[in-house]
Amino acid sequence: MFEVIPPRPAPAGVAGIGGWIRRNLFSSPANTLLTVVTGLFVGYVVIAVVAWALFDASWGQVWANQRLFAVYRYPADLLWRPMAVLAAMMALIGVMGGAGRSNEILRGLFWSLVGFVAVVTVIAILFWPSARVLWTGVLAASVVGYALGAARPALVRALPWAWAAWLFLGFFLLYGVTPGSGLLRIVPARDWGGFMLTLILFTGIVPSFPLGVALALGRRSKLPAIKYTCIAFIEIVRGAPLIMWLFVASLLLPLFLNTDPNNLPAILRAYVAITLFSAAYMAENVRGGLQSVPRGQTEAARALGLGGWLTTSLIVLPQALRAVIPAIVGQAIGLFKDTSLVFIVGLADFFRVTEIVANQPASLRVTGGVKLELYLFVALIYFFFAYRMSIASRQLEKQLGVGTR
Amino acid sequence: MALADRDPVLRIPFWRNVKTIGILAQIVFVAVIALGVFVLVTNTLNALGRANLPADFSWLGSRAGIPIAETPIPYTPNDPYWRALLIGFLNTLKIAGIGVILASLIGIAVGVMRLASNWLVRSIATVYIELLRNIPLAVQIVFWYTAVLLPIPPRINNPIEIPGGLYLSNVGLAFPFLYPTYRFGAWVPWLVLAVVVAVVGVVWRRRLAQRSERPVRVWPLPLVALAAIAAGGYYVASLDRTLPDGLAVDFTIDRGRGVVYRDLDGNGVRGPRDPLMPFASTIVRIAEAELTASTQNITESGQLVRSTFRFPMILERNVEAAVVDFGDPEEAAERGFAIHFTRFPSRGVVYVDRDGDGEFTPGEESDAETGIGYGGVRLVMTVVGYERHIVADRDGQVRTPAFSPSGTVRSAEVAPALNPFSVFGGAAAAESRDDIVPLEADVELLPAGPLVLSRVHVPVSSYEGGMRLTVNYLALLLALVVYTSAFIGEIVRGGIQAVAKGQREAALALGLSPSQTFSLVVFPQALRIVLPPVISQYLNLTKNSSLAPLAGYGELFVIATIVQNQTGASVPVALLLIASYLLISFVFAFVLNIVNDRLALVER
Missing domain, CATH: 1.20.5 (Single alpha-helices involved in coiled-coils or other helix-helix interfaces)
Known part of the structure; x- marks a missing residue:
């Protein structure tokens, strides 16, 4: 009686690539015009940029100064030290990535880092002879770490200790142990710089985390003295820009400690400023998370007989922090970009090195200068990391279901 | 218990x-x-x-000695520190105010583009936002400043002319600007009246709209009243055509400059106590003037340009006639010289028509190697009926291009030392100061209305008149606007998407056009979500203006670092800086609270 009509393909012009093109580019005459005009414009810009990058730009200074960009004036013969720290870091991340293979976000981040290291290794092999082996080593260490983690996921349990050891040994390896001229000789902080310094300053987000949590809890405290001190700290620090705090810290820290400014390396002053600044913003992020935890959770915990500290640390904070992970990643992106402000205290971070390279005699000899090339190169590197983190943040948001009700 | x-x-x-x-x-x-x-x-x-450093604020009163290129209120390096810091604060407000407006406009456009039905447009907006959000602002400022703005525009005396009287060069942007004159005070009561009437009108129309059953348009009538009263007041205020007592101008023609001042003691000469009159409107008339120039070999962006001549920038519209000819036409004809204008009548090349086609072809410049172009090739520009309307500057200065009328040519002995590129011939050497023909300059002060339009003119050394923005300001502004607009664009997109889909569909079902749907239904609702985060972006923009050291713009932070450097007053400067930024933050927080309250009221 009834005959099932077999499913017919969607009408041409709706489905498939053709349909997509019609819907998104040529749905109406006005839209078609818009597509053509913007298409021509985009095409022109892309062709002009590519042509410039391939034929007119002189990238020589970018390749020739890989060491300055990477570590600034860190002695060439001691390059193995920061590279060893980097290799250990990549290996540890590799173990995390390998062990937590089900965690796509972590794995993706790890492979992006490996990709970056691989590109740098290729560049080093081509243009930076003395670092060829070192970069290849870093690449190998990350892959080995991943394999290890994949083979023995139980290693993850040792990771907190491994990271602590990395932090401790890493600092001594970078700074050195003995004065004089040995393999482990001290490298004064003023010779640190480049992307290494950017990464070091970026780690300021780690100590800012406990500080920020403490400030956020303090702000919600019922004790007025603690509450208003925390509010004052958070609001005053957030009220002024980071560059001002860097400047103020570099002026005032030696005064506060009544010591000669030369005794306090600029890195230390910048690090303190970055950490405290970051802590104030962290506190506001964490506060948002604390507010998102329903009151019932606290009340239930109290009803079960948990005390104030236990309620906070076992019930409220875990839920609050889980909710603000994307916000914290967002803040990390901001901090990563803001490390470029340390030029104001005379530090030669990745951004500042660009200016130094741009003013080298070899750069000035190039007709038209190489500033455009150098700054595009630097912008690209910053973009890679910041954009990669923002993608991870979005993935996290989706995974945690934040923002969906 | x-x-x-x-x-x-x-x-x-x-x-x-x-x-x-x-x-x-x-x-x-x-x-x-x-x-x-x-x-x-x-x-x-x-x-x-x-360390014997100051811990108090007593140094605020001493002389700063800091040169600042852009000052919203009058300032000289002789002013005290507090005034330099005040200039810095005002400069911060100046960049933040303009930046906020521009960033909002671009941000909204980008946010809407991000949701366009056209894939290409959508993608452009996405790339724009992602690219700009993820590159540090510091890199962007340096990019705009050193890589885009500093190299592209040519030198100051050859600026890019933008239609509408704007000039852009690596010194900055200059554009016509309306300035209040001495008669502005007569207009103020009218403005106050206009605002009061408009406010009363809005309140009245609001009430009416609430009571009436038919729709009442609240805004048009009060706005028309505002405009009408303001315009009428302007007309009445400019009816009085008398100049204030003792207004006088002191102008020297061969230097092309002078001052407008108020002769308070009435002795007819500008004494030290006679105040300068800013923004007074003046007309300078010169019946006839002769300007001389020699051909020069000049170096321009690394290349030698041969036998170029330059006169002060006399634009055709300012003169009845301008004729350029050789100082000694017979001699020039004998050697086959001719003039090719690259910009009539103020600049060009002297050439030798070697191929005889009567036109200049590159390679025909008269140059030193062939021994032509020197020895008496002097050009004379005769300007007839020069007339220019000039608005005195902020410090009462009136400037026309510096005239060098015939006869004031420096003697041959001095010339090479003064200008190594120009070689004056025998004809110029023969002239001496005795031959100076005094030229009549007629300078007239015009009775001004409450506002006066100051146009830009381009003398040799820097822009005059109008409003000038330095490249430093432009670079910082561009970077801040573009950077912040990316964040605002993302907020706007989120806000629009957060408006329930049914709202749009209902509006379309009711027969509203897509643009009406957007502007009357979707956007107002999105605004409620968008406004609080956008205000915090405004605050970010203001705080980010402290990256000015990268562009060399003299805002608060830059001035404060200089002051600290000079005085060593670390603690007081730090306190002042923190206090200033907190003040700005509190103002923003205050505005945000008001906005939040208003939005909460609207919600039902």
């Missing part, structure tokens, strides 16, 4: 009482903080004493 009080077993011992613990904890906390502050303050005072 009652039970616990009575029963000794249930009563909580005082050291476990939450209240007691709280108070004790606070006492300990305050003690620790106080101890910390005490140690830091003692240390600081010791350190300051040891």
Whole structure:
């Protein structure tokens, strides 16, 4: 009686690539015009940029100064030290990535880092002879770490200790142990710089985390003295820009400690400023998370007989922090970009090195200068990391279901 | 409570009482903080004493000696420190105010583009946002400043002319601007009246709209009234055509400049006590003037340009006639010289028509190698009926291009030393100061209305008139606007997407056009979501303007670092900086609270 009509393909012009093109580019005459005009414009810009990058730009200074960009004036013969720290870091991340293979976000981040290291290794092999082996080593260490983690996921349990050891040994390896001229000789902080310094300053987000949590809890405290001190700290620090705090810290820290400014390396002053600044913003992020935890959770915990500290640390904070992970990643992106402000205290971070390279005699000899090339190169590197983190943040948001009700 | 009080077993011992613990904890906390502050303050005072650095604010009154390129209010390096810092603060407001407006406009456009139905447009907006959000602002500022703005525009005396009287060069952007004159005060009461009437009108129309059953348009009538009263007041205020008592101008023609001042003592000469009159409107008329120039070999962007001549920028519209000819036409004809204008009549090349086609072809420049182009090739520009309307500058200065009328050519002995590129011939050498033909300059002060339009003109050394923005300002503004607009664009997109889909569909179903749907239904609702985060972006923009050292723009932070460097007053400068930024933050927080309250009221 009834005959099932077999499913017919969607009408041409709706489905498939053709349909997509019609819907998104040529749905109406006005839209078609818009597509053509913007298409021509985009095409022109892309062709002009590519042509410039391939034929007119002189990238020589970018390749020739890989060491300055990477570590600034860190002695060439001691390059193995920061590279060893980097290799250990990549290996540890590799173990995390390998062990937590089900965690796509972590794995993706790890492979992006490996990709970056691989590109740098290729560049080093081509243009930076003395670092060829070192970069290849870093690449190998990350892959080995991943394999290890994949083979023995139980290693993850040792990771907190491994990271602590990395932090401790890493600092001594970078700074050195003995004065004089040995393999482990001290490298004064003023010779640190480049992307290494950017990464070091970026780690300021780690100590800012406990500080920020403490400030956020303090702000919600019922004790007025603690509450208003925390509010004052958070609001005053957030009220002024980071560059001002860097400047103020570099002026005032030696005064506060009544010591000669030369005794306090600029890195230390910048690090303190970055950490405290970051802590104030962290506190506001964490506060948002604390507010998102329903009151019932606290009340239930109290009803079960948990005390104030236990309620906070076992019930409220875990839920609050889980909710603000994307916000914290967002803040990390901001901090990563803001490390470029340390030029104001005379530090030669990745951004500042660009200016130094741009003013080298070899750069000035190039007709038209190489500033455009150098700054595009630097912008690209910053973009890679910041954009990669923002993608991870979005993935996290989706995974945690934040923002969906 | 009652039970616990009575029963000794249930009563909580005082050291476990939450209240007691709280108070004790606070006492300990305050003690620790106080101890910390005490140690830091003692240390600081010791350190300051040891280094002999100022710890008070007494230095604020001494002479700053800081040159600042852009000053919203009059300022000289002789002014005290507090005024330099005030300039910095105003400059911060100046960049933040304009930046906020531009960033909002671009941000909204990008946010809407991000949701366009056209894939290409959508993608452009996405790339724009992602690219700009993820590159540090510092890199962007340096990019705009050193890579885009500094190299592209040519030197100051050859600026890019933008239609509408704007000039762009690597010195900055200059554009016509309306300035208030001495008669502005007569207009102020009218403006106040107009605003009062408009406010009353809006309140009245609002009431009417609430009572009436038919739709009442609230805004048009009050706005028309505002415009009408303001315009009428302007007309009335400019009816009085008398100049204020003692207004006079002191102008020297061969230097092409002078001042407008108020002759208070009435002796007809500008004395030290006679104040300068800013923004007075003047007309300079010169019946006839002769300007001389020699051909020069000049170096322009690394390349030698041969036999180029330059006169002060005399634009055709300012003169009845301008004729350029050789100082000695017969001699020039004998050698086959001709003039090719690259910009009539102020600049060009002297060439030798070697191929005889009567036109200049590159390679025909008269040059030193062939021995032509020197020895008496002097050009004379005769300007007839020069007339220019000039608005005195902020300090009362009136400037026309510097005239060098015939006869004032420096003698041959001096010339090479003054200008190594120009070689004056015998004809110029023959002239001496005795031959100076005095030229009549007629300078007239015009009675001005409350506002006066100051146009830009381009003398040799820098722009005159109009409003000038330095490249430093432009670079910082561009970077801040573009960077912030990416964030605003993303907020706008989120806000629009957050408006329930049914709202749009309902509006379309009711027969509203897509643009009406957007502007009347979707956007107002999105605004409520968008406004609070956008205001915090405005605050970010303001705080980010402290990256000005990268562009060399003299805002608060830059001036403060210079002041600290000069005075060594670290602590006072730090306190001033923190206080200023907190003030700005509090103003924004205040505005945000008002906005939040208003939005909460609208919600039902």
